Amino acid sequence: MALFKKKQVQELSIEDIQLPEHIGIIMDGNGRWAKKRGLPRSAGHTAGAQTFRKIARYCSDIGIKYLTVYAFSTENWRRPSDEVDALMRLFKDYLQEAIRDFKDDSIVLKFIGDRSAFSPELLSLMNENEEESCDRDGMVLNIAMNYGGRAELVTAIREMANEVKDGSLSPEDISEELVSQHLYTKGQPDPDLIIRPSGENRTSNFLLWQSAYAEYVIMDVLWPDFTKEDLNQALIEFAKRNRRFGGV
Numbered sequence: 050m051a052l053f054k055k056k057q058v059q060e061l062s063i064e065d066i067q068l069p070e071h072i073g074i075i076m077d078g079n080g081r082w083a084k085k086r087g088l089p090r091s092a093g094h095t096a097g098a099q100t101f102r103k104i105a106r107y108c109s110d111i112g113i114k115y116l117t118v119y120a121f122s123t124e125n126w127r128r129p130s131d132e133v134d135a136l137m138r139l140f141k142d143y144l145q146e147a148i149r150d151f152k153d154d155s156i157v158l159k160f161i162g163d164r165s166a167f168s169p170e171l172l173s174l175m176n177e178n179e180e181e182s183c184d185r186d187g188m189v190l191n192i193a194m195n196y197g198g199r200a201e202l203v204t205a206i207r208e209m210a211n212e213v214k215d216g217s218l219s220p221e222d223i224s225e226e227l228v229s230q231h232l233y234t235k236g237q238p239d240p241d242l243i244i245r246p247s248g249e250n251r252t253s254n255f256l257l258w259q260s261a262y263a264e265y266v267i268m269d270v271l272w273p274d275f276t277k278e279d280l281n282q283a284l285i286e287f288a289k290r291n292r293r294f295g296g297v
Contacts, residue, residue: 063111063281066288069241071115072108073263075255076101078247078271085271091135096273098139107277109156109188115237116190119255123163123197137171140194144174148181155187161233162196163204191234198257205231234259242287244280246272264290 076097083093101118108116121136147158158178167175175194208231212218229235239259245251248269252260266283268275 061285061288063284066285068112068284069287070113071117071238071240071242072113073117073119073240073243073256073260074104075119075243075245075253076272077119077245077249077253079273081247082271082273090132091139093273094132094136094139098143100273100275102143104275104277104280105156105190106154107280109154109190113188115240116188117161117193117234117240117256118191119193119196119253121162121194121196122254123195123200124254126166126195137168141171141174144171144178147178148174151178151182155185156182157185157187157189158182159189159191160194161191161201162194163200164195166195189237191237193255196233196255198252198254201233202228202258228258232258239263241292242266242283244268244283246270246275246279262292264292 079093079097080090081093082096083090086092101120105116105118121140125136126133151158158181160175160179164172164175205228209218209223209227213220229239234256239261240256240263242265243256243260243263244266246268248267250267256263264287266286268279268283270279
């Protein structure tokens with residue numbers, strides 16, 4: 050993966066291009082943003098949450114159909130307990146706000162990942178947000194919380210193994226399509242574009258199966274500083290790519 054630089058982009062507008070159907074964003078750089086300013090890491094997460102709200106609504110406004118954001122990975126539990134606690138409080142505040150402030154939006158909220166580690170209060174708020182938004186007809190916003198691509202695949206394999214065990218599935222019937230139907234994103238198209246702010250060149254265990262043919266745009270901007278213009282530049286860069294999906 051190469052670092053994308055704004056100067057590489059010709060003068061285009063998102064009105065001139067075909068937008069991707071599904072975007073994934075690895076929201077990276079909150080801690081470094083805070084450190085550069087002599088602030089606690091929690092301040093970076095708060096600033097990152099504000100950027101998330103702004104970018105999610107912008108994606109909805111310009112007609113993106115699916116947006117998946119990486120909010121908290123299965124590995125993030127290894128962080129210092131005070132940082133994890135601050136993130137859980139931030140999630141709670143966001144979920145409470147979403148119930149109130151998203152009620153007039155068309156955005157459909159979904160939470161992907163292993164929910165078993167979250168508190169009953171957070172689980173209740175997740176369920177309430179999904180129930181409140183399920184009948185909307187706008188952009189689907191997947192928030193990946195306690196998510197890991199490898200863990201997702203293990204969960205899918207276990208489900209299929211149990212189906213084989215109880216006789217409802219034959220091993221010969223297992224296909225790529227069937228695997229996709231057992232993932233958290235079942236029923237949704239695979240991401241066309243994955244954006245990683247912060248300049249890091251890693252997938253970080255994000256949508257491993259789904260991103261097999263996704264285009265990656267790595268941007269040298271920390272997530273709290275990420276703007277609508279940065280997103281536009283990534284979309285324009287995506288539109289310039291020649292996607293062959295293994296063909297010629």
